Amino acid sequence: MAGDELKSTTEHKPASVKVFNCPSCGAGVVLRAVGQSITAVCGSCAAIIDSSNENYKVLEKASKTGKRDQVIPLGQRGKFRGVVWEVIGYVERSDGSSVYTWSEYLLFNPIKGFRWLTEFDGHWNYVITTKSRPTEDNLGRRKVTYLSKDYYLFHTGLAKVIYVIGEFYWQVKQGETVQVEDYVSPPEILSSEKSNNEIVWSLGEYVSQSEVKSAFQISKPMPLQSGVAPNQPSTVTETANYAGKYWGMFLGILFLIQLASMFLSKNETVYSGQFTYSSTDTEKLKVSPQFELSHGMSNLEVSVSAPVQNNWVEIQSDLVNDDNGESEDFEQGIEYYFGYDSDGSWTEGSQNSSLVLSSIPSGKYHLNIEASGPALPILNPAITMDVVTPESAVAKNSYWQNGKLKAVEPVLNEKIEGIAKYYFENGQLNKEIAFRNGERNGKYTIYAEDGSVQQTGVHLNGQLNGNVKWYNSKGVVTRDVYYNNGVLVPNNSANASSLTLNVVIKRDVTTWSNFLWALFLISFFPILVLWRNRSFEMSRWSQSDFSPYYQHQEEN
Amino acid sequence: MKKAFIIYGTVICLIFAYANYNGWTVADSVKSGKWGPHGHSAYHK
DSSP: OOOOOOSOTTOOSOOOOEEEEOTTTOOEEEESSTTTOSEEEOTTTOOEEEOSSTTOOEEEOOOSOOOOOOSSOTTOEEEETTEEEEEEEEEEEEOTTSSOEEEEEEEEETTTEEEEEEEETTEEEEEEEOSSOOEEEOSSSOEEEETTEEEEEEEEEEEEEEEEEEEESSOOOTTOEEEEEEEEETTEEEEEEEOSSOEEEEEEEEEOHHHHHHHTTOOSOOOOOOSOOTTOOOTTHHHHHHHHHHHHHHHHHHHHHHHHHHHHOOOEEEEEEEEEEETTOOOOEEEOOOEEEOSSSEEEEEEEEOOOSSEEEEEEEEEEETTTOOEEEEEEEEEEEEEEETTEEEEEEESEEEEEEEEEOSEEEEEEEEEESTTSOOOOHHHHOOOOOOTTOEEEEEEOTTSOEEEEEEEETTEEOEEEEEEOTTSOEEEEEEEETTEEEEEEEEEOTTSOEEEEEEEETTEEOEEEEEEOTTSOEEEEEEEETTEEEOHHHHHOOEEEEEEEEEESOOOSHHHHHHHHHHHHHHHHHHHHHHHHHHHHHTTOTTOSSOHHHHHO | OHHHHHHHHHHHHHHHHHHHHHTOOOTTTTOOOOOSGGGGGGGOO
C-alpha cells in the first residue's frame, strides 16, 4: 500500500468515470478515479496500463494468473463509516512462503481519497496510511509508538503481489515484493511496507465481517472466519477492565469495614481460669464458675493453653447457657513437639489453642471442660484400688487333673469380688489378681514356678493402668513401663503429677476469616475474566514469532 | 454483566458488614479438629 492522499485537497468534485480500450487486447478498461490513479489493470487480459496520461502505455503484459472470485466486485459502492466508498482495485498478496494469502480492496472517495479493506482468514481491517512516521523502540520487547499509543511487533516477513486488477494510485507490478512488519494494539494494527526506496506506514482497524457485508451489500457467502486475528479485540477485555476497577473498589470497602470492625470490637475478657488435672484426680469433667455475656449477639474466643511437651491433650468443651439450658459443644487440641535432627532443632505445634465461636447471644453461661490424652497425668490406681475380699464372699475352687488346687475365686452376687488366686499344676502359687464387680480392678502379682515375683501391675476397670514391672529371679526390675487404660504411654507423661489448663474467654474479638471469605467471593469473577482474557491473548500470540507468552519455546 | 457484578459485590460487602456486626464467623464451622496420634505424624521426621 502506498500513500492515499489526494493530489489536491481542494478537489472535491465527484470522480468522473472514463473508459478506454486496452492497448493490449482491445477490451474496454474503466477508470473510476480519473486524475488520481496512475496504473490500471485490464480486466480482460490483466495487462498493467499506465493511466496517468491518455497514451495508455502497457507497463506489463498480461500475466498467466487466472481470475479471482473476489468478495467485493470492482465498482461496488458501499457506505462505510458514514462515507460512500467505491471499490476500484483489488490485490492479492502472499507471504514469502506463498502459504498464506490475503486480499486487499482499494476504496476510493473523491473527497476522502483512498482507503483499504483487507481480508485474511475471514478477518477484516479498515486501513489508512498514517500521516506521520511512528517512532521505533527496540529496547526490550520491540514496539513502535504512534499518536502516543504503543504497538507491539507481531510479525515480520515478505509480502508479494500475486494477483492484481483495477486501478491504483501507484505503479503496481505483479510479483512486486516488500518487507512487511506488523505491530498490534487491538483493535488496531500498524504495518510498515519497506521497498528499496521507501517505507510506508498504514494503520488498520479491525472491523467485523457483518459490518463489511452490510456496508457493501454483499450477497455471496463471506470467507470462513478462523483463528484469532492479530488485532482482533478480545471479547472480554472490556469486562476485564471494569471487573478490575470494581474489584479494587470493593476491596477498599471491605478494608474499611474490617478497620471499622477492629476499631469497634470490645475484645473483652469475660472469663479467665485454670483447671488442674492431677494423678489423684478421678473426676475428668471440670466446670467453670458462671460468667455473663453482654452486647447482644457477638462472637466468643476460647483460648486454652497447657504446658505439654512432646505430647498432646484434647479438650472437649460445652458452653452452657444457664438461662435456657442450651449448650454449644466444641473441641480443641493442644500439641507441642520439639527435637533435634541433622538440620538442627525443630518445633511443631503450640502449647496454645484458640477457637472463635460464632454469634453467641448474651446471657449467663458456664463452661464444662473434659480433657483427655497422654499429656494428662496417670491416675494412680494404687490409691483407689485397695481391694480386699469381703467376708460374705464364697470361695469357688477349681482343681487340676492331679487333684491339686488350680484356682480360688471369691464370688459375691455371681461376680468375682476380692483377691483371686491361681496355681501351677504343682501347687505353687502362680497369680494373685484383685477383682471388683467381676472385672480386674487393683493390684496383681505374677509369680514364677520357683516362687519369685515375675511381674506386678495394676488394673482399672479391666485395663492396665499405671506401672507394670517385670523382675528377674533375683528380684531386680528388668522392665518398667506405664499404661493408661490399656495403652502404653511415654514415661515423661506418667512422671508429671499434674497438668493445668489455662482458659481465657473473650467477647467480641476481631477476626479476619470473614474478610478473607469476602475477598475470595469478590475475587472469583475478576479472576475468571482475567483468565479468559489471558487465554484469548495467548491464542492471538500463538500465531506470532514475537509472543510474550511463548518466549521459552522460541529459545528452545 | 457489569450491573450484575456491581450488585453481587455490593451484596457481599453488606453481608460482610452484617456478619462482622453480629459476630458471625465462617472459619472452622465444625468447631473441631483432629487431634491425637493421627494429628502429629510430622513428629516422626
